Amino acid sequence: xxxxxxxxxxxxxxxxxxxxxxxxxxxxxxxxxxxxxxxxxxxxxxxxxxxxxxxxxxxxxxxxxxxxxxxxxxxxxxxxxxxxxxxxxxxxxxxxxxxxxxxxxxxxxxxxxxxxxxxxxxxxxxxxxxxxxxxxxxxxxxxxxxxxxxxxxxxxxxxxxxxxxxxxxxxxxxxxxxxxxxxxxxxxxxxxxxxxxxxxxxxxxxxxxxxxxxxxxxxxxxxxxxxxxxxxxxx
Amino acid sequence: xxxxxxxxxxxxxxxxxxxxxxxxxxxxxxxxxxxxxxxxxxxxxxxxxxxxxxxxxxxxxxxxxxxxxxxxxxxxxxxxxxxxxxxxxxxxxxxxxxxxxxxxxxxxxxxxxxxxxxxxxxxxxxxxxxxxxxxxxxxxxxxxxxxxxxxxxxxxxxxxxxxxxxxxxxxxxxxxxxxxxxxxxxxxxxxxxxxxxxxxxxxxxxxxxxxxxxxxxxxxxxxxxxxxxxxxxxxxxxxxxxxxxxxxxxxxxxxxxxxxxxxxxxxxxxxxxxxxxxxxxxxxxxxxxxxxxxxxxxxxxxxxxxxxxxxxxxxxxxxxxxxxxxxxxxxxxxxxxxxxxxxxxxx
Numbered sequence: 001x002x003x004x005x006x007x008x009x010x011x012x013x014x015x016x017x018x019x020x021x022x023x024x025x026x027x028x029x030x031x032x033x034x035x036x037x038x039x040x041x042x043x044x045x046x047x048x049x050x051x052x053x054x055x056x057x058x059x060x061x062x063x064x065x066x067x068x069x070x071x072x073x074x075x076x077x078x079x080x081x082x083x084x085x086x087x088x089x090x091x092x093x094x095x096x097x098x099x100x101x102x103x104x105x106x107x108x109x110x111x112x113x114x115x116x117x118x119x120x121x122x123x124x125x126x127x128x129x130x131x132x133x134x135x136x137x138x139x140x141x142x143x144x145x146x147x148x149x150x151x152x153x154x155x156x157x158x159x160x161x162x163x164x165x166x167x168x169x170x171x172x173x174x175x176x177x178x179x180x181x182x183x184x185x186x187x188x189x190x191x192x193x194x195x196x197x198x199x200x201x202x203x204x205x206x207x208x209x210x211x212x213x214x215x216x217x218x219x220x221x222x223x224x225x226x227x228x229x230x231x232x233x234x235x
Numbered sequence: 236x237x238x239x240x241x242x243x244x245x246x247x248x249x250x251x252x253x254x255x256x257x258x259x260x261x262x263x264x265x266x267x268x269x270x271x272x273x274x275x276x277x278x279x280x281x282x283x284x285x286x287x288x289x290x291x292x293x294x295x296x297x298x299x300x301x302x303x304x305x306x307x308x309x310x311x312x313x314x315x316x317x318x319x320x321x322x323x324x325x326x327x328x329x330x331x332x333x334x335x336x337x338x339x340x341x342x343x344x345x346x347x348x349x350x351x352x353x354x355x356x357x358x359x360x361x362x363x364x365x366x367x368x369x370x371x372x373x374x375x376x377x378x379x380x381x382x383x384x385x386x387x388x389x390x391x392x393x394x395x396x397x398x399x400x401x402x403x404x405x406x407x408x409x410x411x412x413x414x415x416x417x418x419x420x421x422x423x424x425x426x427x428x429x430x431x432x433x434x435x436x437x438x439x440x441x442x443x444x445x446x447x448x449x450x451x452x453x454x455x456x457x458x459x460x461x462x463x464x465x466x467x468x469x470x471x472x473x474x475x476x477x478x479x480x481x482x483x484x485x486x487x488x489x490x491x492x493x494x495x496x497x498x499x500x501x502x503x504x505x506x507x508x509x510x511x512x513x514x515x516x517x518x519x520x521x522x523x524x525x526x527x528x529x530x531x532x533x534x535x536x537x538x539x540x541x542x543x544x545x546x547x548x549x550x551x552x553x554x555x556x557x558x559x560x561x562x563x564x565x566x567x568x569x570x571x572x573x574x575x576x577x578x579x580x581x582x
Contacts, residue, residue, distance in 0.1 A: 037467065
């Protein structure tokens with residue numbers, strides 16, 4: 001008998017699968033373009049059927065990624081405005097103090113552990129990094145897709161600048177995912193080998209209490225007052 | 236000494252002791268062929284002169300080295316047997332392969348040329364060895380170098396006159412410049428290629444790069460050798476480079492050196508008539524990008540590496556990420572290491 005808490009709903013889980021797949025396709029078709037003069041990149045491009053096809057796939061995936069980002073942001077804004085969602089991802093002053101407390105703990109300067117709410121500062125950092133990065137690659141990507149149109153209103157130098165920004169922003173996003181996200185979701189001793197919560201939507205009560213104690217306390221408090229707690233179940 | 240080498244030795248000796256090759260038969264032939272009026276009437280009504288100018292032949296590269304029958308190997312009987320030729324051209328076509336007996340390497344190269352391909356299609360005007368080199372009057376074809384393009388001009392007159400006005404042609408003809416390309420430097424001499432040869436178009440930037448990435452040569456003229464790397468770093472160069480690697484002609488087009496700078500009519504970029512002058516550039520862009528504006532053509536940084544003075548916005552983006560990416564990834568790696576360290580300590 002384990003107590004579970006539902007942490008991610010169907011829409012959120014679907015969004016994660018979509019962004020993950022598109023990120024993979026865009027990285028696979030995009031990074032070899034950035035580094036095309038390197039042997040490995042050329043091999044990948046030729047293996048995928050040549051530069052014309054790689055560009056086509058990259059642009060198609062880019063359009064889907066744009067739609068996904070747009071849908072996600074408008075839905076999120078809509079949910080917050082209508083009061084059906086809390087601003088649980090907005091950075092607060094507590095996130096900064098949490099980061100300092102955590103670093104002090106890591107460095108052995110104190111035994112005090114930060115107590116996190118629904119999302120800790122690392123998750124917020126990654127989320128907003130993704131959103132900001134998405135906005136940058138979408139705007140620069142569209143500039144590269146429609147340079148004639150952009151140049152009708154803006155100086156032409158924006159186009160090579162957009163090309164550099166697009167590739168570098170994407171490279172940074174790729175490295176953050178490879179280093180940070182893969183560590184936190186797979187390699188970290190806390191979750192090794194695989195944190196499945198974003199796919200199944202559930203975590204055990206113990207884990208939630210341990211990793212997001214303030215969120216668990218809030219759930220407990222609502223349950224005690226007789227409303228809420230529907231997302232806690234036993235199996 | 237192994238006995239089987241003996242015949243070889245004898246052959247060599249005999250050869251060395253022979254009189255100056257052909258000198259005797261030259262005299263024999265000239266007994267008739269020094270007659271200025273000697274000619275044969277051909278069935279098509281044309282007349283083929285048979286006069287050989289001794290002085291011209293002796294000044295030629297073969298003078299004193301080859302005798303008449305070394306090339307005219309079937310003309311050993313006097314009077315000569317009747318030949319089945321209807322035209323002068325038929326005679327030339329029948330005899331041109333004589334050259335390969337000595338010049339086999341260059342002969343076999345010609346088999347890969349556009350000229351041979353034209354000949355194989357049945358074009359009898361396609362040039363043979365003697366059409367470019369001459370026959371009894373052969374002299375080194377590139378002395379002086381400007382002679383090369385005059386040779387090609389015998390057929391390609393239009394191209395030659397365009398080339399003569401180009402930055403390369405003017406330097407060749409007016410300054411006898413040894414660096415600028417003559418026809419054969421780009422098109423090669425025996426295995427002559429041209430825009431219709433497969434893969435020629437996509438390979439053409441390499442021809443330009445041969446000289447334009449040569450530091451020592453370009454320094455003389457104050458031309459940057461970054462032209463190739465900046466081209467390859469841009470969209471067009473990337474497309475061209477990868478299409479070339481694909482080795483299948485997809486028919487897709489992208490701008491190569493020649494598409495903006497011209498081919499035989501290449502001008503100095505500083506000249507008013509240059510298509511790539513900033514003021515004229517937009518018209519070059521419009522050839523492919525319909526509706527291109529002057530602002531659009533400014534997207535191309537004219538082979539400049541971005542810097543604070545040239546394209547500061549582009550350079551700014553470059554610097555920004557050169558700082559941000561190591562900072563970001565370094566910070567995250569550091570936090571991961573600290574976390575792992577704490578996990579180990581806690582144990």
